[in-house]
Amino acid sequence: MTRKTFRQSLSRFWVGNAVPVMFVVLIAFAIPLSRFSANYLVGEVITRLGRDSFLVFSLLIPIMAGMGLNFGMVLGAMAGQIGIILVTNWGMTGVGGLFVAMAVGTPLAILLGWAAGIVMNHAKGREMVTSLILGYFINGVYQLVVLYIMGKIIPISNSAIVLSRGYGIRNAIDLKTMRQSLDRLIPLKIDGIQIPVATFVVIALLCLFIWWFGKTKLGHDMRAVGQDMKVAEEAGIKVERTRIIAIIISTVLACYGQIIFLQNIGTLNTYNSHDQTATFAVAALLIGGASVARASIPNVFIGVILFHTMFVVSPTAGKQLMGSAMIGEYFRVFVSYGVIALSIVLYAWKRVKEREQSRSSLRGDQDL
Amino acid sequence: MSEQEPLLELKGITKEYYGNRVLTDVCFNLRRGEILGLVGENGAGKSTLMNILFGMSVISETGGYNGEVCLEGTTVNFQSPFDALAAGIGMVHQEFSLIPGFTATENILLNGEVLHDNIVTKVFGPRMKTLDFPAMRAIAKNSIDLLGVNISPDTLVAEMPVGHKQFTELAREIHRPEMKVLVLDEPTAVLTESEAQVLLTSLRRLADTGIGIIFITHRLQEIFDVCNRIVILRDGKVVREVATTDTTMPQVAELMVGRDLSGHAAASTEYDAATETILAVEHLWVDMPGETVRDVSFDVHKGEVFGIGGLAGQGKLGIPNGIMGLYAAGGKVRLHDKDVPLNEPAAPLAAGMAFVSEDRRGVGLLLEEALDWNIAFTAMQAQNKFMRPLLGGLIKWRDDRAIRDLAQKYVKALDIKCTDTNQPAQELSGGNQQKVCLAKAFAVEPDVLFVSEPTRGIDVGAKSLVLDALRSYNRDKGTTIVMISSELEELRSICDRIAIVDEGRIAGILPPTASAKDFGLLMIGRRTHEQEAVNNHD
């Protein structure tokens, strides 16, 4: 009996933490193989913490509301990119430009988030796959807008960002003065490593917001809706509205996150920058130990650190191990998708198991 | 005390569903500090009455009701359960309505949290108010203390034993200061005996604070333990309203089950107990949610119609579902003296048993497929009927013509109203759908046929057609039938013997000619020693 419970608790721990543990092991092998210096690695990870954390945070609230991993966050990323394009067109510069881009992106993100929320309310029980495909669909609309409507219907005066044919936005936009304007707003260098202090301050504020949000009525309602829509509805909580708000918040945060991401990178790849946004953000969060139904602030940071360490070291590790950097690059893509697949499978599996477990406890005393 | 106006008064409540009268002129009242027991068989109208009281949308969608509901002297007509709640009427349901990952406090104050203003509230509205956990905890604790139980307000519901969940549910209803009337629907069904006792004590304490309580249960003992008065409903009418001290349990049981057997042709005239046993069930348990079977043993004789009755939730439905392998089950089932494996739906079919499920739309039919498929499918899959072997038996080709012929045969024999055999099952009326389910089972040509709630949800005319079809099938083909039904009258009109199931066990087996009182006593869980002996003997 005790053996059985020990095995049960062990398997429960494994199901709960399998992913981060596997990654720690993986990275422990890969780092020595890559032969990067500690200094370089730390610098890379700090840069990427600043660059990516905000985007990952945008996933937390829909998880709280029981809507799973919001692959539709790319909608927000696209809104942010449109903000950046317009701001560049208007010739705005520096941190001010970034904030105007956010201001322009916000209403767009709210609109898109609202639409996505409605769509997902119509697809209860398959929110994730719907949000994923919705992301692809809106990507089509985005391309239509950026490639054909901008410069034709929406006036674009800055010829540096317009394609030579006279309309449509160029493939790559140099963000010039906006580049790292937030990261370097408060300059700090430790041991040659650039610390993006202001970005970290923004992220800290976001953490504070999310922590506080969990204590509000709305956040509380979201948790209730996330756990049991029917009970929440019976208690008088407006379930559909709450879910829509969750998606709107996520989309708006993703919009800001993408702008922060782009200012760090320094160039906007108009048609590709948002391609992998959701995949990488989701993968990072899951690697941090989150699941489809539960995610916390530490999951974000652990995830970004583990995921991006792996991201940095895998090409060189691949080269050392297999003689080809390409292998490492394919490997990290495989890991991103694989970890998402694994997490969803584990989650679905756990749900089935829990259902069985609760039923077996019902059976109890019958075998008399 | 007796001079005061009633807290809640129901005056002449009448309700029809699609021309089907389910409540007729129901009148009774509830005083402050009183516990009123509401008893009746399934379908007596208890739930419709509660739906009216709580303003459930199903009532207004089906044309409202006649009569008046008065709360403290003013007529009320609630449009939604939230209106009822606001007016001070609360309900504890049979199923828990709790959020598992929340604490007792959070559940007790769900959507009624204590909130604080903050700066953001001004801009973004009241949903950005922050929760005041200490204040909430205090309210929850108060409410729990009032019940006289020991539950920490910080326990997660998911980690509570079932009894505590029930108390949490109760605490949620009573934490509101405006609470005046509390309705409890079978609150003790999931509790152990000692937990049930604690609950009854809590109810008494609550009533002493001036709340009026309507207590619905099938356990008459509890009614007699705690209630001041009893209202007995039967066929949508109040047949008796009586003070608990003025009546006895057998009296109530008899009133509940009702009509004595007059004018009913008992089917058991030529029943012969000496015929061989065809089906033997020993120590069967079935894990069917809401219909748990704990330990059931019985024998069915060849050629008889064996009835299984009992109140809802007692496990009678679990018996056929377990035997047919649809829910996890254990014990022994023997057909023709051969063991039939459990938990494998194919095995009982192959052994010669068939089942008409009570869940017609969920299990009984392929709603989107044509009639002929619905009728032929089970026989096709379980017995390889309606198949043409091709390439020397390598391929089993569906014989669409044979399927159509079969369907047409049954459409004619059972008088199924349909455009043709290609019509999807979902387009038929309930009665005709039930006939399709029967045809499906008949097509298997079983030795033993289980029929579960064959007349549930179909109109009167179709009811007698379905029962006639069963009767003639039993007579003409000699098929043994086990019929499970909530309607005792129906069982008494067709069965040779009737077993009554209570709390997952067989309370007793009676001939259809036994008195209503005897059936009633078995249903309400008052097994006497003689009946126990009968049960064991069988």
Add this chain to the structure above:
Amino acid sequence: MTSIRTLIDKAGWPRIIIALLLLSLFLAAPAVGVRVDQSLTDTIVRFGMNGVLVLGMIPMVQTGCGLNFGLPLGIIAGLLGATLSIEFGLTGAGGFFGAIGLALPFAVLLGWGYGLLLNRVKGDEMMIATYVGFSSVSFMCMMWMLLPYHSPTMVWGYGGTGLRTTISLERFWVHILDDFLAIRIGQNFMFPTGMILFFALMAFVMWAFFHTKTGTAMTAVGSNPEYARASGVSVDRMRTISVIMSTVYGAIGILVYQQSFGFVQLYNGPFFMALPAVAAILIGGASVNKANITNAIIGTVLFQGILTMTPSVINSAIQSDLSEVVRIIVSDGMIVYALTRSTRKSR
């Protein structure tokens, strides 16, 4: 009037809009100088190329496993068959059918494992299928570099490791089906008889399968799993069979596609191949849990028709290449639309 309304209800607005769009594109074609016969040929060829892949959607939809976003798994089996066939130097019809023969064991094996997985995660099939597809494609990206292939046609020539991203079928089995009994009328019209015949054969096999005992049971499983179980059918077994069938059709489908296209695309090639096939069957009138061969045929014609006509007609009309955008909006829009229809009765 009412009959028109029922027709619209039955077909659904998205299908009608797409059909009208396609019709207007064909009508507009001559006006902007696009040859209709050429367009027809293209449409037919693309129908043949994609038809088998779309057929592969049917079994899983029918057993209630949902839309097979995991189609890349079948495609990988097909790619293994194709590369092995080239590795063994098989050419002509032998090469093509050899590739099918070599692909089948992989497809059955992968489908079986995939089916077992999906049986454990009922209710979440589509999301998991998507990511099983994605991760297996990216896993194979590594494998294409590591597997010990030698054929010089396939391996990077100069110092590189692994297989090329695209492998020409020129000397192997290019157009092996297209050209079989092909009918040519004039300069611009060609009917790829062999490929269409092959599609018909695959469709017939599918049709026949659904007329057997197992096929009937599969349909019942999708329609109401509880009913099927109560009739003694093993729901899990039927689902596994359907997943294997879908995967096998995916493998054969990609080979048909490649012989017409002329190249084998490895690495990231199969990534997004599932979406057009899913979109096509939905456009053809299927829902998330009901599909038949007619849906597959109509859907493929409409969807591939749009894909053929938009670049030629719209580009000639407004001088810009909208085809990619139209493809994304039509296919993904259709899928989102289908996902938001609640088809299953809520219980």
